[in-house]
Amino acid sequence: MNLFTFKGGVHPPYRKEHAKDSQIEIAAVPDQLVVPLVQHIGAPCAPAVEAGGTVKEGQVIGQSDAFVSAPIHAPVSGKVKRIERALHPLGQKVLSVFIEPDGADEKEYLKPLGDTIDQLSSDDMKKRVMEAGIVGLGGATFPSHVKFSPPKDKPIEVLIINGCECEPYLTADYRLMLEKPGDIILGAQMIGKILGAKEIVVAVEDNKPDAFKKFKESDAGKGIRYVLTHTKYPQGGEKMLIKAVLKREVPSGGLPMDVGVVVSNVGTALAVCEAVRDGKPLIDRVLTITGNGIKKPGNYIAKIGTPVSSIIEQSGGTVGTIGKLIVGGPMMGIAQSSYDVPVIKGTSGILLLQDEKYMKEGHLPCIKCSFCVQVCPTQLLPSRLSILAEAEKWELMEQFGVDDCIECGSCSYVCPSKRPIVQLIKTAKLKVRDIKARENK
Ligand code: SF4
Ligand code: SF4
Numbered sequence: 001m002n003l004f005t006f007k008g009g010v011h012p013p014y015r016k017e018h019a020k021d022s023q024i025e026i027a028a029v030p031d032q033l034v035v036p037l038v039q040h041i042g043a044p045c046a047p048a049v050e051a052g053g054t055v056k057e058g059q060v061i062g063q064s065d066a067f068v069s070a071p072i073h074a075p076v077s078g079k080v081k082r083i084e085r086a087l088h089p090l091g092q093k094v095l096s097v098f099i100e101p102d103g104a105d106e107k108e109y110l111k112p113l114g115d116t117i118d119q120l121s122s123d124d125m126k127k128r129v130m131e132a133g134i135v136g137l138g139g140a141t142f143p144s145h146v147k148f149s150p151p152k153d154k155p156i157e158v159l160i161i162n163g164c165e166c167e168p169y170l171t172a173d174y175r176l177m178l179e180k181p182g183d184i185i186l187g188a189q190m191i192g193k194i195l196g197a198k199e200i201v202v203a204v205e206d207n208k209p210d211a212f213k214k215f216k217e218s219d220a221g222k223g224i225r226y227v228l229t230h231t232k233y234p235q236g237g238e239k240m241l242i243k244a245v246l247k248r249e250v251p252s253g254g255l256p257m258d259v260g261v262v263v264s265n266v267g268t269a270l271a272v273c274e275a276v277r278d279g280k281p282l283i284d285r286v287l288t289i290t291g292n293g294i295k296k297p298g299n300y301i302a303k304i305g306t307p308v309s310s311i312i313e314q315s316g317g318t319v320g321t322i323g324k325l326i327v328g329g330p331m332m333g334i335a336q337s338s339y340d341v342p343v344i345k346g347t348s349g350i351l352l353l354q355d356e357k358y359m360k361e362g363h364l365p366c367i368k369c370s371f372c373v374q375v376c377p378t379q380l381l382p383s384r385l386s387i388l389a390e391a392e393k394w395e396l397m398e399q400f401g402v403d404d405c406i407e408c409g410s411c412s413y414v415c416p417s418k419r420p421i422v423q424l425i426k427t428a429k430l431k432v433r434d435i436k437a438r439e440n441k
Contacts, residue, residue, distance in 0.1 A: 248260075284304060395435070
């Protein structure tokens, strides 16, 4: 079979075996959930409830008037204990709603719209995606109703449903594809109708042939095209996937819609299906807990706001001395300093690594080996960018295309000098953004 792929990328050890055979379990509801009011790209939400009040599962607890935002809903019924700043997986403290569950499971969901695609209007479904607070669940957390609203001069021809899950260790999407292929397909059809897409393509990496087979078995003449992509990191990056599947190149500084494409993750398609068909807001998500530092790696559906420590406990606790706790995968995830951080909409995994060498690695000067240049999937010069960042040459970095970096970490992964290239680039992007904001004032 012809496999689809892109130029560049790396082949890290995938280590999916830790959790890939574990069926999705329901994570225990903790004694207290901490729901951050910042869980997406765009405007943060303001509290829509007050301390001391009660909430029902699915009730809006945070919202914003901004278009680029997404409401936040109570994951359980219970009492709002307090609203104050608390630790967030991105590292800073943000305003969060502390909820003590009452065990009553009282729900306040949206009205189900049904599952007959022909009878559903695209406007109703798009409104539902917004009301349900759906954001990109592949980790990008961009509000989906915004992504599904391209301007009139950029019609969408192709919707790609991303089932690559190229991050090492993570298996949440893989389990979803095995366990809920029909719902993912239904969600894909709903998104396809919202966008007016002429074609829907589902892309799965070739290290998941059973997920690919499941999709094909569940399809029953829905007219969706299924493709197997080469297993390579970061195959699941939007621009890489578009290049691999459609041979279209998203221009520098551009978006998939510039080439008539929208890419949506399989978890997002499932969330759309549940919101439209069942009226369920985005109050939980599937994640993987894995690594050599956890006793029983597995996949869980966890309520948003569940502390990482609660899922670790349910997974039998840690093993050995933990060198690193990462929320997400090893390539793009974020190292954490506390087990108290909550699961948020973008939490695809919890990775516990035992090896203490992760704490001790330092870095050396660039030896100009060009390994990083060879693997960069966006054809940047990571070595040059990292040197410019160290010299604080922010404007020059912009000329060298720093904004096109997708922060995949492939450059850092291959660097023999262990240079923190992505970290330097991330910092530089923020500086460049600050400079631009000041110039536009
Ligand atoms: S420069 Fe950016 S896009 Fe290129 S390999 Fe490094 S992190 Fe990935
Ligand atoms: S891989 Fe590391 S050492 Fe080699 S050129 Fe890139 S930054 Fe320099």
